[in-house]
Amino acid sequence: MTNSSNPPVAVVTGAARGIGLATTQLLLEDGWHVAMIDRDEPELMKVSNGLTGARPFVCDVSVPEDVDQMARQVLAWSGRIDALVNNAGVADFGPMADTDFKRWRTVMETNLDGVFLCSQALIPALKQTHGAIVNIASISGLRASTLRVAYGTSKAAVIHLTKQQAAELGEHNVRVNCVAPGPVRTKLAIAVHSPEIIAAYHDAIPLNRYGAEHEIAQAIVFLASPKASYITGQVLAADGGFESTGVGLPALRTKLDK
Numbered sequence: 001m002t003n004s005s006n007p008p009v010a011v012v013t014g015a016a017r018g019i020g021l022a023t024t025q026l027l028l029e030d031g032w033h034v035a036m037i038d039r040d041e042p043e044l045m046k047v048s049n050g051l052t053g054a055r056p057f058v059c060d061v062s063v064p065e066d067v068d069q070m071a072r073q074v075l076a077w078s079g080r081i082d083a084l085v086n087n088a089g090v091a092d093f094g095p096m097a098d099t100d101f102k103r104w105r106t107v108m109e110t111n112l113d114g115v116f117l118c119s120q121a122l123i124p125a126l127k128q129t130h131g132a133i134v135n136i137a138s139i140s141g142l143r144a145s146t147l148r149v150a151y152g153t154s155k156a157a158v159i160h161l162t163k164q165q166a167a168e169l170g171e172h173n174v175r176v177n178c179v180a181p182g183p184v185r186t187k188l189a190i191a192v193h194s195p196e197i198i199a200a201y202h203d204a205i206p207l208n209r210y211g212a213e214h215e216i217a218q219a220i221v222f223l224a225s226p227k228a229s230y231i232t233g234q235v236l237a238a239d240g241g242f243e244s245t246g247v248g249l250p251a252l253r254t255k256l257d258k
C-alpha cells in the first residue's frame with residue numbers, strides 16, 4: 001500500500017505485547033514504519049529487536065514530560081507522523097467499595113490521561129500529514145458491568161474523547177476513531193478474567209469465543225489507513241457481536257442448535 005522510499009509512520013503505544021504488538025506487526029507488513037512506545041523497557045527492547053522498520057521508545061504515557069520527550073524523539077527519527085494508535089492501557093477490576101482514589105487514578109492516568117497527552121503532543125504533526133488517531137477503548141466503555149467502576153468509566157471517557165477530537169480536528173483533515181475490543185486473552189485480560197467471567201463472556205458473545213490480537217489489529221489498521229478516508233468520530237466494536245446483543249442469547253442459541 002505504501003511508497004517504500006517514503007513510508008507512512010505510525011506511533012503505537014503499549015506496543016511491547018498484546019494488541020499493541022499485533023498492531024505493530026500488521027502495520028509493518030503493510031509497509032508502515034512504527035514507533036513502538038511502552039514503559040516496559042526490557043520487553044519493548046526484546047520484541048522490537050529485529051523488527052525492520054520499527055523503533056522502540058521507552059515512555060510512560062501518563063507522564064507529561066515523558067510524552068513530550070517521546071514526541072520530540074519520534075519526530076527526530078521519522079520526520080513525520082501519519083497515525084497515532086493510543087493503545088496503552090491497564091485493567092483493574094474491583095468493587096466500588098474497594099476502589100480507593102489511588103486505584104482509580106492508576107487506571108485513569110494511563111487509560112484516559114495517556115490518550116489525552118499523546119494526542120495533544122502529536123496533533124501538530126498529524127495536522128501536517130492529514131493523519132489519523134485510533135483510540136482503543138473497550139466493550140466495558142460501551143456497556144456497564146460490575147467491578148469496572150474505574151476501567152469502564154475510563155473507557156467510556158475515551159469513547160467521548162474520540163468524538164471531541166474528531167469534531168475539532170475534522171477541519172484539519174485529521175480523522176479520529178475508536179476501536180472497542182471484546183475480550184482477548186492477553187496478559188491484561190488474564191489478570192482480571194476469572195473462570196466465571198470467561199464463561200459469562202462466552203454466553204454473551206454471538207461468535208461464542210474470545211477474539212485474537214490480530215483480529216483487533218485488523219480493525220485498528222483499517223481505521224488508521226487511507227482506506228477509512230471518509231470515516232471519523234466512529235466507535236468500531238471488534239467484539240464478536242457482544243455490544244449489539246440483548247438478553248436471552250444462550251437460550252436462543254440452544255433452541256437454534258436443535
Ligand SMILES: NC(=O)c1ccc[n+]([C@@H]2O[C@H](COP(=O)([O-])OP(=O)(O)OC[C@H]3O[C@@H](n4cnc5c(N)ncnc54)[C@H](O)[C@@H]3O)[C@@H](O)[C@H]2O)c1
Binds near residue numbers: 020114188
Ligand atoms: N485484552 C482484552 O481483553 C481487552 C479488551 C478490551 C480492551 N482492551 C484494551 O486494549 C489495549 C491493549 O490491551 P492488551 O490486552 O493488549 O494489554 P497488555 O497488558 O497485553 O498490553 C498493554 C501494554 O501497554 C503497556 N502500558 C501500560 N501502561 C502504560 C503506560 N502508562 N505507558 C506506556 N505503556 C504502558 C504495558 O507495558 C503493555 O506492554 C488496552 O487499552 C486495553 O484496555 C483489551
